[in-house]
Amino acid sequence: MLSEVTATRYVTPLREGGSLPxxxxxxxxxxxxxxxxxxxxGRKTLVAEVVCGQLGRRLGLRVPELVTIQLDPVIGLGEPDQEVQELLKASGGLNLGMDYLPGSLGFDPLAYTMDPVEAxxxxxxDALINNVDRSWRNPNMLVWHGEPWLIDHGAxxxxxHNWPxxxxxxxxxxxxxDHVLAPFAPDVDAAAAELAPLVTEELLTEVAADVxxxxxxxxxxxxxxxALRRAYVEALLPRAATIHERLTLGKRTERGPSRAPGWLTDHLTPWPHPTKDGGTGGIGARTEDGTT
Structure with a gap:
């Protein structure tokens, strides 16, 4: 079971993610x-964070420690941002927390390297949990004390989202x-030989029990x-045994990070944006890691 703490101070929003953590x-x-x-x-994002985060930790991967956090909405009364205040008001009760890694940097495959075994x-x-959100566009990895850490398993x-x-x-x-670690020749077969036998019914049951x-x-x-916890076990258990046989590492797509379509952005002038005139600022501008 996850440790439970109580929030005592709201420090600042993190605007890199769509969920406004x-x-x-x-x-x-x-x-x-x-x-x-x-x-x-919604709450399914938090369920995914717990199941996948705890599973990763049990398999020896670096995932920040998870806790549940009791939140009294009154904690946000001093927050000047109306959007943040509304989010806090809507989130009274039990929420999810991940250990904050101070001083960590975003993983950049052009600046860091990783050996094929760890990759x-x-x-x-990520193949096991069907993670669609650790691509070269949005790595969802941090480097802390020289080691890579895996974050954000909500997607x-x-x-x-469709149990039938x-x-x-x-x-x-x-x-x-398009995986961020694809350029490092990941040895998936070795990983499967090491990790697949560890993903037992007992382990998955224990992980699901943390939700x-x-x-x-x-x-x-x-x-x-x-009954719902059992459904997570039944989905992951057979996948662990064979997913390495159905994993492909083809040519990376050439398109860059997604941008708002022209029909939406053309009327925004005089605001500059990346799709017009080489601008880099204004509403909708994205950083190199794809965040807004």
């Missing part, structure tokens, strides 16, 4: 990146061509939280 201090004197139940992506372990893990296990089709979805292959009941209740087709 924030840095908070807690009553255990720790500092956490907090993800909110009231965010637009293979990360790529295999994984896409099948849990989960079995077929979980059986699909994984295209790692709080209140994030699982009310799911259509499931009478109890434990």
């Amino acid at each position: 924030g840095i908070v201090e807690a009553d255990d004197l720790g500092t956490y990146v907090m993800k909110f139940t009231g965010a637009g992506q 293979g372990r990360v790529v295999w893990f 994984t296990m896409i099948w849990h 089709g989960a079995r077929a979805s979980a059986a699909k292959p994984y295209d790692a061509s 709080p009941d209140e994030w699982l209740v009310g799911e259509p087709g499931f009478d109890t939280p434990d």
Whole structure:
């Protein structure tokens, strides 16, 4: 079970992510990146963070420690941003926190390197959880004390958004061509030989048990939280055994980070933006890592 702490101070929002996570201090004197139940992506994002984050940690991958955080919405009364205030008001109760890694830097494949064995372990893990969000456009990796750390697993296990089709979805292959670690010749077969035997029914059951009941209740087709936890186990267990056989590392796509379409941005002049006149500022501008 995850440790539970209580938020004592809201420090600042992190605007790199679409869910608007924030840095908070807690009553255990720790500092956490907090993800909110009231965010637009909903509680399934937090479920994915717990299942995949805890699984990664149990497999020996570097994932920041996770905790649940009790939030009193009154903590945000001093926040001047109305959007943040509304998010905090909508997120009273139990939320998710990840250990804050002070001084960490975003992983850049042009600045850092990784040996094929470790790269293979990360790529295999992402194939297992069907992570569509660790690409060269958006690595979702940090470098802390010289070591790579894996973050942001909310966009994984896409099948849990449609449980009637989960079995077929979980059986699909994984295209790692755009994975941020694809250039480092990841040794996926070695990773599968090492990690697949560790992904047992017992391990997955223990990982799923870390998800709080209140994030699982009310799911259509499931009478109890434990029944829904069992569905996560049944989706991941067979995938672990064979996903390396259905993983491809082809040619990376050439298109750059996604941008707003012209029909949406053309009327924004005189605001400059990356799709017109070589501008780099203004609403909708993106940094090199694809964030706004």
